[in-house]
Amino acid sequence: xxxxxxxxxxxxxxxxxxxxxxxxxxxxxxxxxxxxxxxxxxxxxxxxxxxxxxxxxxxxxxxxxxxxxxxxxxxxxxxxxxxxxxxxxxxxxxxxxxxxxxxxxxxxxxxx
Amino acid sequence: xxxxxxxxxxxxxxxxxxxxxxxxxxxxxxxxxxxxxxxxxxxxxxxxxxxxxxxxxxxxxxxxxxxxxxxxxxxxxxxxxxxxxxxxxxxxxxxxxxxxxxxxxxxxxxxxx
Numbered sequence: 001x002x003x004x005x006x007x008x009x010x011x012x013x014x015x016x017x018x019x020x021x022x023x024x025x026x027x028x029x030x031x032x033x034x035x036x037x038x039x040x041x042x043x044x045x046x047x048x049x050x051x052x053x054x055x056x057x058x059x060x061x062x063x064x065x066x067x068x069x070x071x072x073x074x075x076x077x078x079x080x081x082x083x084x085x086x087x088x089x090x091x092x093x094x095x096x097x098x099x100x101x102x103x104x105x106x107x108x109x110x111x112x
Numbered sequence: 113x114x115x116x117x118x119x120x121x122x123x124x125x126x127x128x129x130x131x132x133x134x135x136x137x138x139x140x141x142x143x144x145x146x147x148x149x150x151x152x153x154x155x156x157x158x159x160x161x162x163x164x165x166x167x168x169x170x171x172x173x174x175x176x177x178x179x180x181x182x183x184x185x186x187x188x189x190x191x192x193x194x195x196x197x198x199x200x201x202x203x204x205x206x207x208x209x210x211x212x213x214x215x216x217x218x219x220x221x222x223x224x225x
Contacts, residue, residue, distance in 0.1 A: 103155030
């Protein structure tokens with residue numbers, strides 16, 4: 001079975017641009033969470049979706065948005081990119097919530 | 113606010129010896145704790161978990177201990193192997209279905225042959 005897949009693996013953008021990151025969960029998993037990991041820190045919670053509904057949102061500005069599709073895949077959108085948005089963006093899936101998260105390899109975003 | 117803290121950024125041990133990784137938390141509502149291991153260029157992978165109704169959970173070479181009164185948990189790896197060299201993250205949530213799992217900053221473990 002395929003694990004959590006994320007695309008693209010690497011991305012370079014300039015300040016002010018927007019970006020869309022994609023995630024496909026493990027088959028059968030209905031919950032998708034997004035995390036931001038800055039170098040030297042642990043993952044920070046951005047969003048969680050369950051059955052296409054937003055279940056929670058972390059302390060991130062409105063420039064960050066996400067959605068989950070009927071096939072449970074998900075997109076994370078970031079508008080008006082700032083240098084500080086440079087990070088590894090991790091997607092994780094689980095059956096229902098946080099019982100055990102399965103992470104993808106992440107998308108490394110660099111904002112220049 | 114850092115509700116989950118891993119105060120040791122790195123740890124080096126000899127192969128065959130015990131590795132002890134520590135984690136402290138401040139939120140008394142946390143009742144489910146997990147350890148994840150992360151290799152370079154990969155996402156974190158689940159290692160072991162413990163709920164607050166237990167004080168110990170064991171899985172092979174890995175044991176997690178929970179001290180609720182001290183708000184402290186630790187991961188013991190014995191015997192340590194070079195393949196265990198990775199970054200280890202401690203994570204905590206208030207309920208199994210909570211939408212906000214908090215992670216520590218991680219401890220880089222190096223196991224020397």
